[in-house]
Amino acid sequence: MESYFEKQTKELYDKANKIINTYSMSKANKSGDKLEIDIPQDFKNDFFSLVDKVNLSLMEEKDNFYGYFLFQTLREIRFDISSPTSVNFKEAKYVIYFNPIIFLNLNMKQMESTIKHEILHILSQHLIRSKELKDKYSKLAINMAMDIVVNKYLNNLPPYATTLEWVNAHYSLTLEPYESFEYYVDKIQTELDLQEVDENGEEHDSNIDENIETDYNPERTHDIWKDSDDIDEKTLKEFTEKFINNSQKGKTPAYLEGLISSLKNSKGELPWNLYLNKLMGTVESNKKKTITRRNRRQPNRLDLRGQLRSHKAEIAVALDISGSISDEEFKQAIKEVLNIVKNYNHEITIIECDNQIRRVYKAKSIKDIKDRINIRGGTKFTPVFEYANNKKINLLVYFTDGEGEDKLKVIPRGYKTLWVISGRGDKLSLKEPYGSVKKLSKVEIKDDRLDISDVRDDGYSMNNQAPIL
Template sequence: MTSQQDNITALLQGMKSSVSAFEQTKDRALLQQIDSDFQRFAQLATLFLIAERDSYYGFFLMSMTFRTNYAVSSIAGIRLGEYPPVFETNPLILLKYSLKEILYIFCHEIDHVVFNHPAEMVKSNPEGSPELFELFNYAADASVNDMLNNEIKQGNQFMQAPRGIVTSEVIKTKFQLPFVLPMESYHYYFDLIKHCEDMLGDQQQDGIAPIPGSEPGGKENGDEREGEGENANDSSQGDPADADNVVTAADATGNISDHAWTTAAESGEPASESAEAMAEAVKELLNEVNDMMGEESRGLMPARFATAVARANKPPILNWKAILKKYVGTIAADKTKTRMRLNRRQPRRFDLSGARESKTLKIVVAIDTSGSVRDEQVKQIFNEIFAIIARRSFELTVIECDAVIQRVYRLQSPNDLPDHVEGRGGTSFTPVIEYINERRYFRDALLIYFTDGYGEVSIPRPHTYRNLWVVLEKVSNLSVENPHGLVLPLEE
């Protein structure tokens, strides 16, 4: 055992004694001592992981600050909404675990970030359902803990799994599944259990790592575990020495599966924006850690770290709905003459009318009716379009065309859409382009052309404001060599 490990062990024993003394006396001066000792403990743990064990986790800890919070019931969590990110913990709970278990908890929280679980949780649960949140935690923990347990089997003996953690085997047993693969992504486990809200129940110890000392009888199995919990609930928040602070005791509801990630519902942000902000924070942290490492350290990293860095920096996959939403915000508006404004070109000519923008958005949707676009797909397409332009005044023109134009009509809502489209012959894009180019009305319109892609090689340039081609399958199916616009697949 190294002197560095001796120092960590001695410091941990001192903090455990302080926690025990606080639980007996409620002397808040002890909390300040615990705060100070924990900052030193975190630094020693960081150096220990970098110098002797696993720099993957040590460099992550170097990129974060540490904060104690006695008001929370979760053991630990990484706050991505602050810079640098904050590793926050309630020492009254965390210090009930052994040194190896604490290091496991540190690595557990880091791997959640590596796999982008905070952002994925928001995307999978935009309404903030507590039941769905709990199921996500089961899935995310099974993925992370299986991999950490495998590292232990491969020789990483510096950490030890707390008893009762969620694993793939726990998922199989708790949710009564016939077969569950180990060491899979959270997606795999979440898909298996996301409709199992009725199986959650109140079994707090079923698959959840209990606080040592919190169960009847107080003692936990394991040579390195020690300490017994006692209620230390007080009232409220702030400096640990403040008599009004809330102090959540070690035998409260906290457990290793209780991740206090901010949900979209709690933050007040739309789910998409909250998830995007979290993903960006994860990307920044991953890149900072990667840049901090030398080539040798990167070469020793698990493959999942390199994969996570590459995934975070991968250019986003564009989709036609996102592009349409962006276009709607930038498309030019009509100009109408008005005597209420001066003419911009000749402002001294009071006899000339000025111009103002009308707020009407013009969209023309061309549908390839050669037989490849199904009627239900057409309905779904227009549902998406109307959802995007719902807050704008708009004029939406539909052109149905196979080899020739079949119908041209206006839509005010998806309910106005005919039951079926006309055509089902061959495919030609030129009739639509010529129809648009012959009418000045479409000069400031957005053209969206839905097609399977098989048609002419060359088409006239559409005289519209912008053009977007949405292809049913692969964008490479579009036969047009120069579409004069962006080409995207119907599905991501």
């Protein structure tokens, strides 16, 4: 028997269709100025009355965090978003947008999941992290990677939701569960680069009405994010923490605790290993030529070969052997470096240096790490940068106690630098570090990881479970 909620949903869906049909007829009879969709106030009242029922259901659940979070947000109707819901940040508030045509096709539990989906994007700091990758990766790759990450926490997803299983099946990939946003976007982009697409890496439909979206489109699900207020990362996190604090009214699930802890502890200053993880997503990769696709910039030039990402990340790890960092500290740090870069086609070069370079060798695993040479000269940073400037290095990670020169004799060229100061060190002596400076400390990377209790019970078979370490 049809419930009152289902009946209300169908009635609202019919009214929503009448609204867009009226708009389409008006547009057909008018040329010139762009038409705005006229949404009657009584429809808005009835629609948000239904959303209130979904919100109440969320607040009655054991993980009522989502209900209290939604309660604080502003809500608006937008027929031009290509997903049931979307979110951005306007005037010191998060705003959750609803496309009635897509949203009203869902049942109650699916409606709850799509709202949770938007809140998880906020907690995962995707509104910030996606901006940092938009010049390196396509919009489609970024959108699908972010959705894989947040959807792994959710049950009762809409049938078209972008999940790990769907992406693996659709693109013939073997992406692993429990990985980071940066891992997924890199792997997905590699596959997209193999496909025949246009210059921007996207396929376009010139007949799309910019004011109306009636179907889910993973390429455009987060377009509305660009309309967010221009606000610095630190301030946005402070506002987000206020929303979080007002939402924690009961016991919070472990996976939410991990995301919240990661956001709160960052304070705009990521620990060194999380910062390295972030850097790896932006490191320039070498390109290889291919005759299987046309050149993107000049597609009509058949004599020019296209390019594919080969993802060869050349990473130099320098160790100040004169400093106070212990062998145990360094080996633990190297383990974390290797864990972070394992998803890339990487090559690590270890450089041991005091006042001169003492030894250089390659390392692919922790077994390749050698005990430090027992020499304790003075400390100079310049020799390492002279070496790096003459090699094709993408990233230099320098472990040191920070005591050395106050000025480099050469300027780093063509690579990023991350300084990691020993737990017993104080600060870096260089006045201009030409990179980021972080403290060495043991930090658990929880950002996009799962406990076994957090895994969706409808998405993975036991054969797909990755080991929980």
